[in-house]
Amino acid sequence: MNHFKKWIASALSFAVLGSSVFAQSEELESFYGGETVTVLIGHPPGGTFNLYAQLAAAHLGDHIPGNPEVIVQHMPGGGGSLAAAFFSNKAPTDGTMIAILPETLAIKQVMDPEGSLWDMNRMRYIGRFTDVTSVMGVRQGAPATTIEGLRDVGGNFACSGTTTGSAQTGALAHYFAGFNLNMVCGYDTATAGVLAVLRGEADLTSTIWTNWNATQREQLDSGAIIPVVQFGLKPIEAIADVPLAMDLVDDPEARAAFRLFAASGEVGRALLASPDMEGAKYQMFVDAFASMIEDPTFIADAEASRVPLNIALADELEEIKALILATPDEQTEILKVALDEGFK
The missing domain is CATH 3.40.190.10 (Periplasmic binding protein-like II)
Structure with a gap:
């Protein structure tokens, strides 16, 4: 009898979980259907930031519930710093804006925290198109x-x-x-x-x-x-x-x-989620990216356009980011001195 009760309890829990996942999927589809998702970059048209942003714009929407339109917004200035500051402090948090920003944001933050008008602790990586070694x-x-x-x-x-x-x-x-x-x-x-x-x-x-x-x-x-x-x-x-x-x-x-x-360089050209994006939408973008990179249409487009790919998923990028942000002060100071003296 006890085994039967446990089986019933397990079956009910799976049913509730399945119902919850289905409801969440319906909610995301309702939100993104007819919506526009913007990929923000801090550089003008041309160059690798635009290259990968346009690739995302062409394919990512096909893997998001509701199939929203995906567009690219250019906000050049300060080598990407202007867009990074906007994305960190003023970007929509409802899941309608993501970004491809300079791979150096985390290291700049640890080397010059006061001059970095962004907080990489509040941004999460979705996935990487390629490294930039x-x-x-x-x-x-x-x-x-x-x-x-x-x-x-x-x-x-x-x-x-x-x-x-x-x-x-x-x-x-x-x-x-x-x-x-x-x-x-x-x-x-x-x-x-x-x-x-x-x-x-x-x-x-x-x-x-x-x-x-x-x-x-x-x-x-x-x-x-x-x-x-x-x-x-x-x-x-x-x-x-x-x-x-x-x-x-x-x-x-x-x-x-x-x-x-x-x-x-290992962070590379990677999609970022805006600060304070709710967990379900962030996970949706992570899943959408993982699905997109397996899509034969996406792969064929990248090959035809001669766009190099060296994919990394969210977990790996988050580990690299955490490693950089945890850099000891003494190591940061050594790098600062090297970059100062090395240009002389």
Whole structure:
């Protein structure tokens, strides 16, 4: 009799749970049906932020209950800082806005909490389209094209603003790995720095591998551009023989600084949920992203558009974010000094 009662109780609990899930699904479908979901980015049209935002706009709505329209909103300014501040403080919290924001937000927050007008503790990742590991490339014919040569002879390193990840790779290599670099900053974008190298105006620069691979494939294949260092936590498969920056140094503090810097690249081009979005809607976006990336239409579109994918799901990204936000103050200070001194 007791077994029968337990079976009845279990059956009833499953029935209640199923009813609750169905009701929640109906509620989400009712809310999102006819609604518009906005993907906010802090950069103008063009570039990888827009590339992945448009990919999300084309496909994510098909995996959200009610199939809402998904659009992209551009809010350029401060290298994405303007959009980050808006998203953290003024964005709708009802589940109608998500974002693709700079991968460096968490590390900027721990390094400059007062100057960071956002709180990554209140934002949650939905999923990543690709990592954005920076790779340093040198032109064929430059005074130095090897690690040893860059430490000895060195070269002119083209960079944009000193707060950009591509520029900071040069500063860190200069400070920690002993690269003899003349940091020539002031180019409008990382892409402009790449073009300066191709013209022979500079000797080397860094940009994310996605950019190198998409825009300079011919130069890479011909050897006109030689990748010399990659700034990730693990090697990129296509250039597995190119050393990681952290493997160029023995000092534990230097290795830790390179790991911290590389963690941001692992965040990559990822969708974020707005602060205070209710749990059911956040989980819905997580599930929608996971469903979208398995959709043959999405995969075919990405392949046809030559959009690189290196997917990571919400849990992995949240772990990386937590790791960055928990960085000890002393480690943060070491990185601050390196980024300051490395540009001199």
